[in-house]
Each structure stands twice: as structure tokens, then as C-alpha cells.
Amino acid sequence: MALGAILVALPAGCGSSDPSADGDALRIGYQKWGTYSLLKASGALEPKAREYGLRVEWVEFPAGPPLLEALNAGSLDLGHAGDSPPLFAQAAGVPFVYVAASSPSPESSAIVVRADSALREPRDLKGKRIGFVKGSSAHTMVVRVLERNGLAVGDVTPVYLAPADARAALEGGSIDAWSIWDPYLAAAEVAGGARRVADGRGYVTGREYYFASKAFAEKRPEVVRAFLTELTRVKDWAKERPGEVNRMLADQTGIALGAIEKAESRRNRYDTGPITDALVAEQQTIADRYVQLGLLPHKIDVRAAVVIIPFGGKE
Template sequence: MSASNLKRRLLLQGLAAGALVSGAPLVRAAQDKTLRIGYQKFNTLNILKGTGQLEKTLQTKGWNVKWFEFAAGPQLTEALNADAIDFGHAADTPSVFANASGVNAVYLGAEQPYPKGIAVFVAQDSPIRSIKELKGKKVATGRGWNVQFLLLKALEEVGLSYRDIEPVYVTNAADVRAAFQSGNVDAATLWDPFLAGQQITTNPRILRDGTGLSNNRTFHLAVPKFVDQNKDIVRTLFAELKKANTWTQAHPQETADLLAPQLGVDAKVLKLATERRNYTTVAVDAGIVAEQQQIADAFLKLGLIKNPVQVQDKVYREVLL
């Protein structure tokens, strides 16, 4: 498949309808100064998009911004690899899986820990009361998801291994909810805002969140060539992101109200997710590299990724935030 066809396939599969309707070109002209950003529902980039401030600032530099929504991190990192976007974000585990598969992207920054934004849960009336009771049970999760790593660590914490359960792999959060609510699985895994939505609608019993097991960081990733050629633009993006994050931290209700119509998600769901999150972007230091390396090594040991990863080699050589 040619590079142009791959880009088209990725965009058709991963981008929101609004981006498709806009008819955004997949191949930029040499003179087109456009920053193409990939984002997922409910994240710091999503909030920045909602403010419209990045567009205003970059306009003074002669640049435009185009936003593309993806269902999850794996689709977004594939788009980075296909040069269909320049910049985007993904959680810790999707980023590691991207590293292992050779995706052409570098780490530029990391969000603060968000352990309560991921969970393993069962129905409120389920006889299962603990992670240990998941032995031999069906659990809905996704390959390379942040909650897959949480599930792995939660099982190890009680003396089980990932092979002690029957993972039921799905491709998106909607499939998790469908499998869970149909009773086709015994337990499920989700991340915010989908986790918050599940909590509000069905009040599941949380068996384990990420506290003490997974920091559930989000990473800002970019195509290295784009960063090399446009460091000033990247610095401007991070400067505007910092302003948006500072405002968000102090205004959870206003953030929920801002994002609700944009995302088509109930403001009550977004408020719950916002209140348990710390909105700050930091440089990828040695401690954060070690966290990512632990994830890479764990999945390599299980055979769920095939190639060893040296996370430090994937960190951009300069701090731009």
C-alpha cells in the first residue's frame, strides 16, 4: 500500500466526521504552514482546542491549525507514523506499543499522573469482589491500552498473571461498554471520560484503579522532522497549552461546560473526570523514562510486544516546554 493510500485509510478510520467534512488535505504543500494536531476525547489538547487560543496566537506567525480526532492512541500514533499529523497525544501504553512497532515519533512532554482515570470494574450486582476472583474470567480490554497495563499490574499484585484471565479484546471504548452491559464479559477496563460515564450511568464496582500501580500518564508526541524544522511553533503550542492547563485546574465545572457540546459528552461526566486529574505538562525526565521502560519490559516479557524498546532513545534531544 502506498504512503498516500495509508494516510487516507488512517484518516477515514480514525478521524472524526467533522474533520472529514472539512476536506482537509492529506499532503501539505511545501508553502502551507499548517500545524496538524491529533487528539482524543477529553484531554489537555482537547481543552486547548476548545479555547481557540492556539489558532489566534499562531495566526500572528502566519500559521494555521487543523485538528483531527481519533478514537484511541493506537490510531493516532499510526497517523503520526504515516505523516498524516504532526503532533498528538497518547497514553503511556499506546506510546510504548508505538515505540515497539517502529512508529516515527518522539516524546516531547508528559502529563502528570492520573491514576484514578483508569479502572478495572464489574457490575454492581456481580459476585466478584476482588481482582483475585478474576482468575479464569473474561475481561474486556484492548491491545496496547493504558488499562491493559493496569490489568496486568493488578493481577500481579494479587499473585496472578495475565495468563490467568481470558482477555476479550475490543477496539474501542464503545465496544467495552457493549460487552460489559450485555453480560458477555465478567469484568471490563476503561479510561476517562468513558470510565466516568460508566460510573455515572451504571455505578459499577471498581475493583482497582491505577493508584500505586500505574501513573497513567499522557504523552505529547510528534514527528521528529517536523520538530527539527519548527521548534518555535512547538514551543508556542506548549506555551498555550500551559495557559489552558492552568485555567482548567482552577475551573473544573467551566471546563466541563466548555467541552460537553464539543465532545457530545454529558457535562456531569466531564466534571467527574476533570476533578480527579492534575493538569500540568512536564518534561520527560529520567523518572518518567523509567516508568515507560517498565511498561515496555512488562509487555515484552509477556510476548505482547515483539521488539525490545529503549525509551530514552525515543525522547527528543531538547526540552521545548
């Protein structure tokens, strides 16, 4: 069956494997709305995994840091996150490797305030309480926005909160601003309760980084390659069918269709490529700044966590 037919035919959730199926588990950590959600919903990975004697287990996480903690605990084989979580994980000795990355999508990240807030621009954030997930891409966003607008990280009070908790805190007034990514960002904007004071353009790339546990990449590189190939195929399909993708993601995530449409209208993560020297340099720059700020305990060498697994084309 063609990939498009699979995507159209399957209802939400049918990408999950039958736990009673034969074979060892291929355990994949994913986040709401990310391109892994498309692959999960398509069901296209499951038959490919069976060719390798594997059944697929999908595990949802609210953000990258807890996903990488699960990988460190040996509970996952594959995952994805923004720019910062892999850096904190590498500094903590988590045994993982980068295997690919998406194209950039800077508009998918922003720092927002309540619609009725007096804060209008980044410099207004001085002395304010900003909520975000520690060690996430939203953390990078805060650092970059402050420093490029004449402020220091110490000029604000960080409040470390999961996305759902941060939205409630913003709406309730216990924080003044919130650094967040789509689809949580779009959901807050569509609901009318949030307004941007800065988005990611000029500050962050908004890429997804794809990674595997080091042991799994060394033991089953052919499975990692097959996974990346299927991910690329489903992205290629999605580029041509935005309406179907929006409905599918709304069903898959439980987020209102209007918010998904808003998020998808500014996303550009539908290309997947290898970890290049330029991407290593991007990540190294962030890591080095985190060391200078005392957020990472020591210097890391990003390149040491990169493995090259060619993918694409027919399996």
C-alpha cells in the same frame, strides 16, 4: 484578548480551524476529554499557529493506538496518549519523539464490572473475560492489577475492544470486566451500570504523554515549543475555573455534564513538564515487562525517542 475571555466566549467546536485559511496544516491528533480538548475548545492555538504560517487541523481518535498509527502514516504532526501506545509504536518503528508529559492521575483509570456482578476484588478476575484496547494504558492496568494480586496475564481472556464497544459488551454480558479510563469510566459509573474492582492507584500513573512526529520536531521545533506553551497556559487557566471547564468539556465531547464533573473531580493532569530521567525509567519498566510477556517483539530504548524542547513562559 485574555485566554479566559477566549474560553468563555467560544462555543464548542470553535477551536477548529477554517480549512480555507491560508498556510500549511498543523495536524493534531486528540482524544475525548484530554487536555488537548481544552486547547482545541479555547481557540488559543490558532492565532499562534498563524504566526508560523500554519493553520490547525484537529483530528479526534477513540484511543492512543490508532492515533499513533495515523502519525506513522504521516497524517499527524502532534498527538498524545497514555503510557503504553508510545511503547508499542516505538517497537513498531513509528518515527515519533516524546516532547512532554502531564502530571499523574491514577484514579482516572480502573477495571470495572457490572453493578450486579459477583466479582468484588482483583483476584476474582481469574478465568474471566476482560475488555480493553490492546496496547493502551488500559492494557498496562490489566497487567499490573493481575500480577500484583497473584495472577498471571494468562489467567484471564483478553478481549480487544474500543471503548464504546467494550461498554456495550460489559452491559450485555459478553465480557466480565472492562479496563478503561476517563471520561468513558465516569460515564459508565454515573449511568449506574459499572462498579470498580480496582482503580489505578498503586498500579499506574495515569499520565498523558505528548509527542510529535520525529520529522516535524526536527523541522519545526519552534512550533512544538509554541504548542506546549499554549497547552500549559490553557491548563493554568483551567485549574482556576473547574465549573467552566466542566461545561466546556461536556459541550466539546458530548458526554453528560455529571460524568465530566465526576471525571474532572479526580483528574490531576493540569501540570505539564519535560520528559525526565524518572519518566524514562517508568516507561522503560513497562516496555521491558511487555517484552518479557511477548507483547512487544523486541527490547526498545525509550530514551532514544526523547527530545528536549524547552517551553513555557511567553512566546
